[in-house]
Amino acid sequence: GAGVSQSPRYKVAKRGQDVALRCDPISGHVSLFWYQQALGQGPEFLTYFQNEAQLDKSGLPSDRFFAERPEGSVSTLKIQRTQKEDSAVYLCASSLKRAGANVLTFGAGSRLTVL
Amino acid sequence: QKEVEQNSGPLSVPEGAIASLNCTYSDRGSQSFFWYRQYSGKSPELIMSIYSNGDKEDGRFTAQLNKASQYVSLLIRDSQPSDSATYLCAVNLYNFNKFYFGSGTKLNVKP
Numbered sequence: 001g002a003g004v005s006q007s008p009r010y011k012v013a014k015r016g017q018d019v020a021l022r023c024d025p026i027s028g029h030v031s032l033f034w035y036q037q038a039l040g041q042g043p044e045f046l047t048y049f050q051n052e053a054q055l056d057k058s059g060l061p062s063d064r065f066f067a068e069r070p071e072g073s074v075s076t077l078k079i080q081r082t083q084k085e086d087s088a089v090y091l092c093a094s095s096l097k098r099a100g101a102n103v104l105t106f107g108a109g110s111r112l113t114v115l
Numbered sequence: 116q117k118e119v120e121q122n123s124g125p126l127s128v129p130e131g132a133i134a135s136l137n138c139t140y141s142d143r144g145s146q147s148f149f150w151y152r153q154y155s156g157k158s159p160e161l162i163m164s165i166y167s168n169g170d171k172e173d174g175r176f177t178a179q180l181n182k183a184s185q186y187v188s189l190l191i192r193d194s195q196p197s198d199s200a201t202y203l204c205a206v207n208l209y210n211f212n213k214f215y216f217g218s219g220t221k222l223n224v225k226p
Contacts, residue, residue, distance in 0.1 A: 033214070042119075042203050042216035043159065056213065091158060103149065104205075104214060106158040 002026075004107035006092050012113045013082045021077045021110045023092030033104060034067055034077050035091040043091055049075060082114045118142060119206050121217035129225050134191040136220050138204030141185070147207035148180055150189045153219065154200045162202075163189065194224045 005024040013019050025032050031050055035043035036059075045059040051072040060067070064082075069075040079086055089111045093104035120139045128134045136150075147166055151159035163178040165171045165187070171178045177190040187206075191198055201219040208215070 035216075040123075040218070042121075042218045045213050045215065048213070059213075103161050103164055104159075106160070108158050 004092055004094055004105055006090075006107035006110050008110060009108060010111050010113075012115065014115055015083060016081050018078065018080045019082055019112060021079075021090050021092075021112070023075045023077070023094075023107060025073065025075070025092070025094030026096075026105060027073075029094035029096050029105075031095040031097065031102070032069060032075050033093045033095075034075070035093065036061075037089045037091055037109070039088075046077070046090075079112075082112075084114050087112055087114045117217070118208075118215035119204055119217035121202075121204050121220050123218055124221040125223050126220055127223045127225060128194050130194060130196060132194050132224075134194045134198065134222055134224070136189040136191075136202050136204075136222065138187045138189075138217055139185055140187070140204075140206045140215075142206070142208055143182075143185065145182075145185075145206045145208055148178070148187045149205040149207070149214070150176075150178060150187075151203040151205060151216075152200045153203055159203055191222075194222075196224050196226050198222060199224045 007022045034046040037043045047067045048056040049069045064080045066078045089109040091109045092107045095102040150163045153159045165178040165180045175192045179188045201221045203219045204217040
């Protein structure tokens, strides 16, 4: 596609519910990143994929967070048993090559509100 | 200590003035440096990237990098109200997998 597409754009969940956030990167982009951005803060790294391989998941805040990219294109970030502190914008970004001297193109984000 | 530090602002400048945004980073292994602009409620968009010491100019924007001082800056000449946004500094470390972002500096350009 022309850009990074994320869905849903807005999600309201009750505490304890599971949510799934989808990212469709730019076609042909090898690298895919998930970031969490709290209000008034910069994006915080969650996890990184190179094709279908999850090479770094050190930023995932707890074992309730899980990400996958089974065919090396679309990725899903799943949050189980959501908590209020999970409320944030979840940004997906992709880049053409392996990370390094490459730039990130961000999607519009998925804003999660946990009540 | 955060990997990337920025003054949160807000930085207010009059239209037509030069806006100067600053960023420091902690890891000397950092190799790539980026400035992103983020309008309220929108996603970050890339303005400039810089990889070597010195200045890099692109239109009204100039990025400056000083690796010895671990310092990156962004100058915006002839500031316009449409430049009002939050500017995020990002740093890519030698292991290539992570881009660390600062918390951003909010810029207000007053007409």
